[in-house]
Amino acid sequence: MHVPDGLLQPAVWAGGWALGGSGLAWAVVRARKVMEKGLVPLAGVLAAFIFAAQMLNFPILPGVSGHLVGAALAAIALGPAMGILVIFTVLAVQCLLFADGGVTALGLNTLAMGVTGALVGYGLYRLVGGGTPSGWRRRAAAFTAGFGATVVASAVTSTAICLSTPYPPATVFGLMVGFHALVGVGEGLITVVVVEVLQGAGVLERRLEGGVAR
């Protein structure tokens, strides 16, 4: 759901930069308090993994595809603040090197997929999973986080489109959220797999040993 240049009105993409930029600023301030040095390599590798995984569009309906966003899994792995910064890294590289997502729209894309995706994904994981979920509860929490993050992010993008275009809001929201509910199923499944890998390696417990909720 990378919004290109030319779709959003100037006031809307400027608003996207204001809100997305505020989210980034919060993420930097927060990460400086809670980001462990030992997790720096994981942040880099997760960014690279998410970039590559985002290239793999999977079909969701005849003629429609979707791909991972990765905000929920980044937030579960590293906390929402570093999760936002990881997604921003991916979006910036896609935008600047590959013209995927507009430069003017990078703020809005960061707001929707990064800030919203990470906060919603992390919140849902905590809500469904509690503190240190195990077994099927952890898998349910990870799936809900990935699914919910994708759907809510698509609603944020839909709002920006409705503010910028004359298209009927009910149609925009219906199509966008409907398609991304299907994409969200894929997102949820991938989130479960990655969270299981992180759990198997003790990364999630390690986070809690410090006693800091990132």
Added chain:
Amino acid sequence: MKRLTIVLIVLGALALVAALASPLASPYPDGLEAALERATDEGAAAELEEGEHLVDSPWPDYDAGGDGSTGSTILAGILGAIATLALGLGLAKLVSLKKA
């Protein structure tokens, strides 16, 4: 070997596999493009898809070799993964300075 190191290797390997498999990605428009196509008349959607990009990118459309070939897409995936790895490491290191 530390368990975190194993995770890093697994995720790195998965990233490489994803980059190698990227030519197999579904060519269908994604959820946003498909929604715009259906919400508007087709001309407007086609225009958007072509879209003017306001900054010149070295490899638009993940075509790093400029010939639209399978290898060109894979190269874009690998170059992009290296770029995100470097930028992600740099950013994470920068913000984690205050915490041991």
